[in-house]
Amino acid sequence: MNHEVNTLIDRLEQSGSLDISEYEYLLSKRSGEALEYVAKKAVIARKKVYGNTIYIRGLIEVGNICRNDCMYCGIRRSNSNCDRYRLTKEQILECCHEGYEHGFRTFVMQGGEDGAFSAGRVCEIVSEIKKLYPDCAVTLSLGEYKRAEYKAMFNAGADRYLLRHETADKQHYEKLHPSEMSFENRMRCLYDLKDIGFQTGCGFMVGSPYQTLGTLAKDLKFIEEFSPQMCGIGPFIPHRDTPFGNMAAGTLELTLYLLSIVRLIKPTLLLPSTTALGTLNETGRERGILAGANVIMPNLSPLSVRKKYELYNNKLCSGAETAEYLNELRARMERIGYEIVIARGDIKE
Numbered sequence: 001m002n003h004e005v006n007t008l009i010d011r012l013e014q015s016g017s018l019d020i021s022e023y024e025y026l027l028s029k030r031s032g033e034a035l036e037y038v039a040k041k042a043v044i045a046r047k048k049v050y051g052n053t054i055y056i057r058g059l060i061e062v063g064n065i066c067r068n069d070c071m072y073c074g075i076r077r078s079n080s081n082c083d084r085y086r087l088t089k090e091q092i093l094e095c096c097h098e099g100y101e102h103g104f105r106t107f108v109m110q111g112g113e114d115g116a117f118s119a120g121r122v123c124e125i126v127s128e129i130k131k132l133y134p135d136c137a138v139t140l141s142l143g144e145y146k147r148a149e150y151k152a153m154f155n156a157g158a159d160r161y162l163l164r165h166e167t168a169d170k171q172h173y174e175k176l177h178p179s180e181m182s183f184e185n186r187m188r189c190l191y192d193l194k195d196i197g198f199q200t201g202c203g204f205m206v207g208s209p210y211q212t213l214g215t216l217a218k219d220l221k222f223i224e225e226f227s228p229q230m231c232g233i234g235p236f237i238p239h240r241d242t243p244f245g246n247m248a249a250g251t252l253e254l255t256l257y258l259l260s261i262v263r264l265i266k267p268t269l270l271l272p273s274t275t276a277l278g279t280l281n282e283t284g285r286e287r288g289i290l291a292g293a294n295v296i297m298p299n300l301s302p303l304s305v306r307k308k309y310e311l312y313n314n315k316l317c318s319g320a321e322t323a324e325y326l327n328e329l330r331a332r333m334e335r336i337g338y339e340i341v342i343a344r345g346d347i348k349e
């Protein structure tokens with residue numbers, strides 16, 4: 001047992017804060033024992049706030065047309081092997097209808113940065129969803145917009161916005177993205193979203209190329225300081241048609257360790273056990289929950305487009321109907337002592 005590591009974990013549990021160098025130390029001393037110790041604390045912290053409940057979000061992948069050319073992402077602009085699609089408003093509403101019937105009370109519209117999803121168009125769709133399902137939350141995950149555009153989406157009724165920061169280190173950010181994209185604008189978007197009043201989510205991939213324990217320590221410090229309501233953390237998984245196609249994937253263990261640490265930084269955080277974690281390992285999503293996550297985002301996209309939203313290869317993509325899929329998920333969660341609930345699942349702050 002490493003006393004210094006356990007002491008740091010205890011201190012994180014008490015205060016939700018460490019220095020960057022301490023985060024880096026914690027990451028460098030990762031061991032089976034440390035993993036177990038921090039997970040145990042993370043589960044206690046999440047249970048104090050959320051008990052054994054798990055929130056589900058219906059993920060609607062509204063389109064894979066994207067103007068950006070991120071080095072890691074399978075739907076990047078220059079991937080000519082990507083079969084592009086865009087859902088119509090009617091198709092999106094149909095997904096919500098189906099989701100509502102099955103107990104979803106949050107709908108997440110996620111997609112590439114596609115000019116056709118102008119702020120005006122997004123507002124129109126959000127208003128319609130909120131009119132039909134006033135008891136539901138709408139989360140947007142559509143990338144970067146101007147502040148006034150985010151404000152319009154918020155006024156149209158959108159409740160939450162997910163925009164992973166991807167990395168809190170500018171040099172690292174520049175290795176993952178083409179020169180037209182900027183770290184400063186990413187951060188500007190996140191601060192605008194939070195300031196406007198969205199429940200805001202940031203996040204990053206574990207094991208992305210050129211990531212170091214130093215950049216990860218910065219991610220943790222950023223999360224501590226920004227204090228988002230949500231945080232998406234999943235392993236990087238290579239996609240063959242990208243410049244990072246031959247790079248190694250992130251590991252299950254490091255992802256779990258980070259999930260637990262982030263839970264201790266902010267016990268009330270809405271923290272998903274991601275699809276990427278479930279893709280990496282058959283029981284990955286259960287293990288994410290057992291490391292302190294409390295949200296799962298099942299796919300509500302039409303079966304006909306699911307395979308096309310391929311951010312990384314072999315992305316977990318059930319061909320099952322929603323009901324069948326949810327029954328299995330519910331059983332999996334019950335086996336580890338957790339319960340999926342029908343609720344909007346807002347943050348308990």
Ligand code: 5AD
Nearest residue numbers: 072073164235236237238276311312
């Ligand atoms: N592996 C894992 N996650 C990825 N994302 C994009 N490409 C990959 C990949 N190859 C994540 C990014 C993005 C989110 C929608 O999906 O972090 O923000």
